[in-house]
Amino acid sequence: MLNAVLIFGFVIGSIVSFFDCGIENGWNSFVVFKTTRAEVENVLKNPDDNNGKVTYETESGLVHVEYSAEPCSADSWGRGKFNVPKNVVLWYQVVLTKDLELGKLSWKPELYERVPDPHMKDMFGYFNKRDGIVVFTKMRDQVETVVSITYERSKPLSEKFKCDKL
Numbered sequence: 001m002l003n004a005v006l007i008f009g010f011v012i013g014s015i016v017s018f019f020d021c022g023i024e025n026g027w028n029s030f031v032v033f034k035t036t037r038a039e040v041e042n043v044l045k046n047p048d049d050n051n052g053k054v055t056y057e058t059e060s061g062l063v064h065v066e067y068s069a070e071p072c073s074a075d076s077w078g079r080g081k082f083n084v085p086k087n088v089v090l091w092y093q094v095v096l097t098k099d100l101e102l103g104k105l106s107w108k109p110e111l112y113e114r115v116p117d118p119h120m121k122d123m124f125g126y127f128n129k130r131d132g133i134v135v136f137t138k139m140r141d142q143v144e145t146v147v148s149i150t151y152e153r154s155k156p157l158s159e160k161f162k163c164d165k166l
Helices: 002-018 037-043 155-161
Strands: 048-050 053-057 061-067 089-096 113-116 123-128 133-140 143-151
Antiparallel strands (some): 048 053, 061 089, 113 123, 133 143
């Protein structure tokens, strides 16, 4: 029993440590429009690449990342419409496979708007439009747990890196 408690504590501690610096600073400090694929793969191993949308498996869950194509190019997926080098993170999502209570997440809740999911009664989205972060949660046994955290392109950053001619 003690071993099970220690293992559970280690797993929860591992998940929380990914977000110790606050989710607003990025998961593992990955930053949209800044972090390169090489930097991501220095941390995450064994990518499953599906034409620029890459999935990595970690102890705490899955990480889905979309990388840029050649800058200001007519990429069929729209990954070339920004003036950033090839293989820069355009967005990413961390999907947790282990429970993480929302109350244990290191974040600034005042920056988020909580919106109930109109299709699933126990699901909620927390939207931070300023930073382009979305946290999805689910109520489990009266406890709100984090399902995923998505780091999107904020509107100001999209405008900043948008190509003039496309």
